[in-house]
Amino acid sequence: MKKNTFSTKGLTKVYGEGRSAVHALRGVDLDIPEGEIVVLLGPSGSGKSTLLNIIGGLDRGTDGDAFFQDQNLSEMTDKQLTLYRRNHVGFVFQFYNLMPSLTARENVELVTEIANDPMGPDDALAMVGLRERVDHFPAQLSGGEQQRVAIARAVAKNPTVLFCDEPTGALDSMTGRAVLNVLKDVNEKLGATVLIVTHAASQAAMADRVIHFADGAIREVVVNKNKLTPEEIDW
Numbered sequence: 001m002k003k004n005t006f007s008t009k010g011l012t013k014v015y016g017e018g019r020s021a022v023h024a025l026r027g028v029d030l031d032i033p034e035g036e037i038v039v040l041l042g043p044s045g046s047g048k049s050t051l052l053n054i055i056g057g058l059d060r061g062t063d064g065d066a067f068f069q070d071q072n073l074s075e076m077t078d079k080q081l082t083l084y085r086r087n088h089v090g091f092v093f094q095f096y097n098l099m100p101s102l103t104a105r106e107n108v109e110l111v112t113e114i115a116n117d118p119m120g121p122d123d124a125l126a127m128v129g130l131r132e133r134v135d136h137f138p139a140q141l142s143g144g145e146q147q148r149v150a151i152a153r154a155v156a157k158n159p160t161v162l163f164c165d166e167p168t169g170a171l172d173s174m175t176g177r178a179v180l181n182v183l184k185d186v187n188e189k190l191g192a193t194v195l196i197v198t199h200a201a202s203q204a205a206m207a208d209r210v211i212h213f214a215d216g217a218i219r220e221v222v223v224n225k226n227k228l229t230p231e232e233i234d235w
Contacts, residue, residue, distance in 0.1 A: 002033040003069070005161055006055050007194040010064035013050050013216075024050040026216040027064065032209070038189050038195045039204045042213030048197045049165055051213075056089055056163050057081040068161075087116055090154030094166040096146040098138040104149045105134040108156050109184075115157035124156035125149070127189070128182045144175030148182055155186050161193045162186055168200070173235035180206060180230035202234045 013025040025047050032038055040048040053059040054064050057073060068071045068084065076084065098107050105121045112118035119127075125134050128148040138146050147167065154162055164183060168176035184206065187194045196203065205228040206208040212220040 003037070003039055004031045004067075005034040005069065006030070006032040007067045008051075008055070008064065009067075011051070011054065011061045011066055012063040013047075013054065013059070016063045023052075023216050025061065026211055028216075028218055030211065030218060030221075032193065032195070034193055035187070035191055036208040037184070037196070037206065038209045038211065039207040040195060040197045040211050040213060041199070041201060041204050042219075043199055046213040047216040048211075048213045049148045050216075052163055052165060052195060052197050055089065057085045065199070086114060086157075088160040090157060090159035090162045092147070092151050092154050092162065092164040092167050094169040096150040097144075098146055098149055098153075100138050103135050103137055104130060104141070104152075107138075107149055111153050112156050117158055118156050119158060121156060122150040123153075127155065127185065128152045129178075142175070143177055144171055147171065147175075147179050151179070151182050151186070155190065155192070158190065159192055161195065164194065164196045167196065168198070168203070176235065177230040177233070182227070184230065205233050 008028050008030045011025055011028040015022040015024060028051060040051065042048050054061050055073065061074060087164055104125055108121035108124050112121055112141055122134055125131060128151050130145060130152065133141060133145060168179050171179060183194050207224055208227065210224065211218055211224040
């Protein structure tokens with residue numbers, strides 16, 4: 001039986017107080033097995049990014065527990081959460097957050113210099129198909145290439161888990177499929193658990209598991225028996 005990378009029990013997140021309180025998560029119980037590609041699907045404001053931020057160690061729940069393997073993130077100090085993020089978590093966002101004055105290689109080195117067991121920056125860039133672009137600056141790269149540099153930066157630390165928040169949101173279909181293929185490779189070659197937050201329902205077809213969010217709660221969890229490749233997905 002697979003172990004869980006993450007599990008939550010009664011996880012709640014409330015912003016504000018009284019009548020103006022916003023219930024972003026409403027008692028979420030969830031298990032995410034290790035080594036899977038998991039898509040968190042739902043409209044804006046449904047709670048999926050809030051969950052990602054809490055299990056990614058960027059935010060804390062108001063109530064309930066969130067576990068990474070057997071460690072309770074809810075009980076960690078800020079320093080322990082920082083170490084957890086540094087040692088285990090890679091982040092990829094819709095907007096690439098690259099340093100414009102640094103080359104692709106130098107952007108990846110920002111992570112490899114502080115990671116415990118990193119791969120070489122050139123190896124990480126080769127993994128995302130940018131072996132020939134290591135000395136280029138972000139302004140010399142297309143949007144899809146910049147996103148792949150961001151993925152290389154995230155995977156160079158050899159993360160246990162890769163969090164992707166709308167990673168193809170700013171990309172066209174051809175470029176978006178290329179990015180999804182990179183995420184698939186990261187899952188298969190590094191064994192990382194990959195969590196993708198999106199409102200693009202078609203991308204759910206490539207996942208092992210799809211978690212449907214609405215109004216701060218899980219509406220449904222679907223396990224895909226027959227996954228599609230990124231090329232087979234309708235865009």
